[in-house]
Amino acid sequence: MEELKERIRREGRVLSGNIIKVDGFLNHRVDTQLLWRIADEFTRFFDVSKITKVLTAEASGIALATICAHRFGVPMLFAKKAKSDNIESGLYQSEVFSYTYKKKVTLLVSQEWLSSDDHVLIIDDFMANGFAMQGLVDIVNAAGATLEGIGVAVEKGFQGGGDKFRAMEGVHYKALAVIEKADENGIVFRDDV
Amino acid sequence: MEELKERIRREGRVLSGNIIKVDGFLNHRVDTQLLWRIADEFTRFFDVSKITKVLTAEASGIALATICAHRFGVPMLFAKKAKSDNIESGLYQSEVFSYTYKKKVTLLVSQEWLSSDDHVLIIDDFMANGFAMQGLVDIVNAAGATLEGIGVAVEKGFQGGGDKFRAMEGVHYKALAVIEKADENGIVFRDDV
Numbered sequence: 001m002e003e004l005k006e007r008i009r010r011e012g013r014v015l016s017g018n019i020i021k022v023d024g025f026l027n028h029r030v031d032t033q034l035l036w037r038i039a040d041e042f043t044r045f046f047d048v049s050k051i052t053k054v055l056t057a058e059a060s061g062i063a064l065a066t067i068c069a070h071r072f073g074v075p076m077l078f079a080k081k082a083k084s085d086n087i088e089s090g091l092y093q094s095e096v097f098s099y100t101y102k103k104k105v106t107l108l109v110s111q112e113w114l115s116s117d118d119h120v121l122i123i124d125d126f127m128a129n130g131f132a133m134q135g136l137v138d139i140v141n142a143a144g145a146t147l148e149g150i151g152v153a154v155e156k157g158f159q160g161g162g163d164k165f166r167a168m169e170g171v172h173y174k175a176l177a178v179i180e181k182a183d184e185n186g187i188v189f190r191d192d193v
Numbered sequence: 194m195e196e197l198k199e200r201i202r203r204e205g206r207v208l209s210g211n212i213i214k215v216d217g218f219l220n221h222r223v224d225t226q227l228l229w230r231i232a233d234e235f236t237r238f239f240d241v242s243k244i245t246k247v248l249t250a251e252a253s254g255i256a257l258a259t260i261c262a263h264r265f266g267v268p269m270l271f272a273k274k275a276k277s278d279n280i281e282s283g284l285y286q287s288e289v290f291s292y293t294y295k296k297k298v299t300l301l302v303s304q305e306w307l308s309s310d311d312h313v314l315i316i317d318d319f320m321a322n323g324f325a326m327q328g329l330v331d332i333v334n335a336a337g338a339t340l341e342g343i344g345v346a347v348e349k350g351f352q353g354g355g356d357k358f359r360a361m362e363g364v365h366y367k368a369l370a371v372i373e374k375a376d377e378n379g380i381v382f383r384d385d386v
Contacts (some may be wrong), residue, residue: 070263075225076198077223
């Protein structure tokens with residue numbers, strides 16, 4: 001998606017440790033108009049008429065997933081991290097390693113809100129190694145729901161998560177901007193190479 | 194807001210410890226169409242033409258704040274909790290006690306995305322004692338920004354947070370559903386008493 005790549009080129013910053021900051025429009029200050037156009041772009045790759053639920057993980061995925069769900073006319077469901085008092089028993093759980101927080105977190109989805117009748121599109125704003133994404137896929141499978149696709153706005157292609165899902169049989173994966181290289185010389189996207 | 198109260202009456206559940214679950218439409222599975230109508234309702238109480246930014250705290254506030262920001266045509270900014278590697282120095286910080294997690298968390302907003310030029314509407318899905326909200330107000334003040342208002346979808350009126358903000362001079366506070374009492378007999382709203 002050219003507009004997204006252009007925003008990343010213009011406003012993204014590369015920090016040490018391969019961290020790419022896009023917090024001016026994607027995951028801290030959020031440009032909801034851009035998110036709407038990202039949701040539009042996803043309709044080119046996924047048959048959204050089949051989808052009954054958009055699933056993401058807290059926290060930064062929620063903004064994009066909310067706009068996508070609103071655009072597609074279905075509810076948004078977000079996996080919570082760790083255990084809070086607001087969640088009782090009856091949970092799908094998946095333990096994942098968070099690259100952002102450098103520790104294990106447990107993704108939780110109430111069994112009440114995801115069932116074998118659901119057709120799920122998983123949406124996330126950012127993907128690196130794909131551990132959190134795998135946790136979401138595991139939860140969809142545990143519910144016996146149908147995974148209709150995985151849509152990611154920005155993928156750090158050099159960290160392998162995206163390629164893992166591309167290689168998965170029966171999984172429909174699409175990232176709108178795949179960063180192949182990010183260093184002091186700037187950001188290079190996969191199809192620019 | 195009658196529609197919101199009706200959803201809470203119909204779908205909300207009261208757990209022990211005064212916990213009110215509205216996770217079927219507000220903060221786990223999210224009905225974005227309802228959120229849009231909540232955003233509409235806020236336009237009756239706040240002059241949204243003045244607002245330059247919608248501010249909330251992660252995680253569950255993000256969905257509503259995103260829809261509000263989209264409805265009002267301004268960016269959404271969410272305070273992050275604790276410190277992640279994706280945030281460098283230059284932060285507004287406010288330490289608050291989380292009722293949900295029963296521990297202190299630090300709210301963080303990058304100084305880059307909030308300034309004295311900003312006119313801020315703080316939005317949250319749920320408020321109990323208002324500690325997190327106070328943290329957001331402190332951050333707006335630290336930035337020298339103008340607080341245009343505080344909009345809350347569901348307030349637990351019996352926990353005092355809302356009344357604290359109602360009593361604050363110069364603060365424009367509005368909650369769309371104020372729960373006065375919640376026990377085994379059901380949920381009573383303030384203006385139903």
